[in-house]
Amino acid sequence: MTAIRATNLSKRYGKTMAVTDLSFDVDPGRVTGFLGPNGAGKSTTMRMVLGLDHPSGGSVLVDGKPYQELRHPLRKVGALLDAKAVHGGRSARNHLLAIAQSNGIPAARVEEVLELVGLGNVAGRRVGGFSLGMSQRLGIAAALLGDPEILLFDEPVNGLDPDGILWIRTLMRGLAAEGRTVFVSSHLMSEMSQTADHLIVIGKGRLIADTSVPEFIGRSSQGYVLVRSPRLAEVAELVKVGELHTDHLRVTGVSPLEIGTMTARAGLPLEELTFVKPSLEAAYMELTKDSLEYTS
Amino acid sequence: MTDVLRSEWTKIRSVRSTLWTLATTVVLMLGVSALLSASVRSTADGPVPGEQAVIVSLQGASLAALAMAALGVLVISSEYRTGAIRTSLMAVPRRMSLLTGKIVVFTAVSLVVCLLASAGAIGVGLAIFQPASVEAGEVVRSALGSSLYLTACGLFGLGLGTLIRHTPGAIVSAIALILVLPPLTTQLPGEWGRTVSEHFTTNAGALIVSGQSTGSLGPWSGFAVYLVWVAAAMLAGAVLMRRRDA
Ligand SMILES: Nc1ncnc2c1ncn2[C@@H]1O[C@H](COP(=O)(O)OP(=O)(O)OP(=O)(O)O)[C@@H](O)[C@H]1O
Ligand SMILES: [Mg+2]
Numbered sequence: 001m002t003a004i005r006a007t008n009l010s011k012r013y014g015k016t017m018a019v020t021d022l023s024f025d026v027d028p029g030r031v032t033g034f035l036g037p038n039g040a041g042k043s044t045t046m047r048m049v050l051g052l053d054h055p056s057g058g059s060v061l062v063d064g065k066p067y068q069e070l071r072h073p074l075r076k077v078g079a080l081l082d083a084k085a086v087h088g089g090r091s092a093r094n095h096l097l098a099i100a101q102s103n104g105i106p107a108a109r110v111e112e113v114l115e116l117v118g119l120g121n122v123a124g125r126r127v128g129g130f131s132l133g134m135s136q137r138l139g140i141a142a143a144l145l146g147d148p149e150i151l152l153f154d155e156p157v158n159g160l161d162p163d164g165i166l167w168i169r170t171l172m173r174g175l176a177a178e179g180r181t182v183f184v185s186s187h188l189m190s191e192m193s194q195t196a197d198h199l200i201v202i203g204k205g206r207l208i209a210d211t212s213v214p215e216f217i218g219r220s221s222q223g224y225v226l227v228r229s230p231r232l233a234e235v236a237e238l239v240k241v242g243e244l245h246t247d248h249l250r251v252t253g254v255s256p257l258e259i260g261t262m263t264a265r266a267g268l269p270l271e272e273l274t275f276v277k278p279s280l281e282a283a284y285m286e287l288t289k290d291s292l293e294y295t296s
Numbered sequence: 297m298t299d300v301l302r303s304e305w306t307k308i309r310s311v312r313s314t315l316w317t318l319a320t321t322v323v324l325m326l327g328v329s330a331l332l333s334a335s336v337r338s339t340a341d342g343p344v345p346g347e348q349a350v351i352v353s354l355q356g357a358s359l360a361a362l363a364m365a366a367l368g369v370l371v372i373s374s375e376y377r378t379g380a381i382r383t384s385l386m387a388v389p390r391r392m393s394l395l396t397g398k399i400v401v402f403t404a405v406s407l408v409v410c411l412l413a414s415a416g417a418i419g420v421g422l423a424i425f426q427p428a429s430v431e432a433g434e435v436v437r438s439a440l441g442s443s444l445y446l447t448a449c450g451l452f453g454l455g456l457g458t459l460i461r462h463t464p465g466a467i468v469s470a471i472a473l474i475l476v477l478p479p480l481t482t483q484l485p486g487e488w489g490r491t492v493s494e495h496f497t498t499n500a501g502a503l504i505v506s507g508q509s510t511g512s513l514g515p516w517s518g519f520a521v522y523l524v525w526v527a528a529a530m531l532a533g534a535v536l537m538r539r540r541d542a
Pocket of ligand 2: 042043044154155
């Protein structure tokens with residue numbers, strides 16, 4: 001069964017349409033990247049999944065039910081939305097204990113998750129004094145408390161150092177490998193390309209793509225063949241479809257083998273013949289360029 | 297529901313603002329009782345009767361009410377201020393269960409602390425006045441009345457905090473409704489004005505502390521009127537809490 005199902009989901013704040021007619025499924029056993037430029041509606045969508053914001057239209061189900069109908073929801077769903085959204089006066093341990101108790105999770109589990117995220121030795125400290133990295137770890141500890149099958153992370157690597165980023169990436173991959181559902185948002189394609197198996201891309205609140213990572217690259221741009229030759233002009237004339245630059249030719253839609261065969265038959269020498277794969281980043285930029293909320 | 301109650305108990309006992317507001321309540325109750333009793337005693341012509349002594353010793357309740365209202369406000373508004381309300385609602389998505397949990401835990405904590413503070417204040421007052429006799433029933437009724445009043449003021453704060461969500465806004469509203477506006481309403485003209493004034497928040501609610509009556513209201517009917525005010529704030533807050541985005 002699909003873990004999260006959004007159907008024609010919409011959200012309006014006053015005059016702003018934050019999310020428009022969005023439908024998608026998030027499935028278990030893989031990391032699903034939720035990608036979109038700033039202001040695309042990622043956080044809004046996640047808040048609707050968790051029953052925090054009421055949809056203006058459509059619906060979203062978690063494990064087949066509206067979130068509000070889950071008994072002990074934290075045993076099914078764990079989420080990290082905003083790591084700094086905690087009462088700064090409480091200790092890490094008491095913060096987690098209050099969350100655990102509300103869902104009938106034993107207190108021993110609090111110590112377990114504190115160790116798991118590496119906060120065991122600061123458990124008694126007030127969370128107001130935590131660095132962003134520590135807060136992020138505390139937020140993840142809270143998400144893991146109920147040992148949930150479904151996990152949502154909203155921009156979990158924002159503000160983290162490379163060590164922290166690697167840690168979260170490894171954690172998410174591990175959770176998905178255990179068969180859990182991992183739904184993680186980011187506005188950076190480069191980040192998602194290293195973590196996600198599947199991508200849901202939105203722009204201006206609308207669905208742009210819902211595909212696997214390789215498919216996403218293939219769909220949006222095809223890559224090109226780079227050709228260099230001492231007799232470049234003749235090669236260009238022969239291939240016809242190329243785009244001639246001063247020192248190279250850029251060909252789309254013709255394979256390197258075809259170009260090589262043609263030039264060999266014509267007796268033209270080649271200096272370089274390379275297939276340039278499109279980057280995920282380039283594919284993403286191309287897809288979302290029409291839906292950027294704020295363009296510099 | 298017991299899960300929610302345990303969670304709310306952990307929350308309320310693990311922040312300093314709880315300690316501070318409760319300590320302020322106790323200090324105000326005891327301190328005002330000591331100061332006022334001493335001053336009344338020194339200016340009184342003869343011995344002060346027991347009933348009068350008890351009333352004087354509970355005068356701190358009008359200020360302590362603000363400390364309790366502040367705690368009531370903070371129980372919910374601090375979660376909105378920090379954004380922790382989202383974590384709470386993820387854990388307890390039925391919003392009325394969360395609010396009920398906060399109400400029950402706050403009420404229990406408040407009744408216990410305010411009963412002790414009120415009993416202490418009466419003890420201080422009686423020790424200073426040394427009245428010839430005092431009815432035990434009167435002492436118990438007054439201590440109970442005072443703690444019920446203070447708890448109702450705290451719940452008023454909790455209701456306003458739920459409604460307004462913004463700590464300073466809710467605290468200012470609580471001060472206005474509990475302390476500032478009630479005496480001003482006595483300036484309202486005519487029969488109608490007098491009725492409004494009598495029924496206005498703590499004008500009605502505080503009768504249970506002194507055990508006195510004004511016009512049509514006695515201690516218990518006055519307190520019931522005050523509870524209607526508290527319930528109205530709480531209900532408005534609850535309706536908005538259900539409807540609004542967190
Ligand atoms: N509570 C709110 N009230 C009014 N407008 C809002 C609210 N929350 C979000 N919006 C608006 O809805 C749109 C989507 O915002 P959202 O925070 O969901 O985007 P996002 O994809 O998470 O962006 P980012 O990458 O910057 O986090 C934005 O235009 C934002 O200004
Ligand atoms: Mg966001």
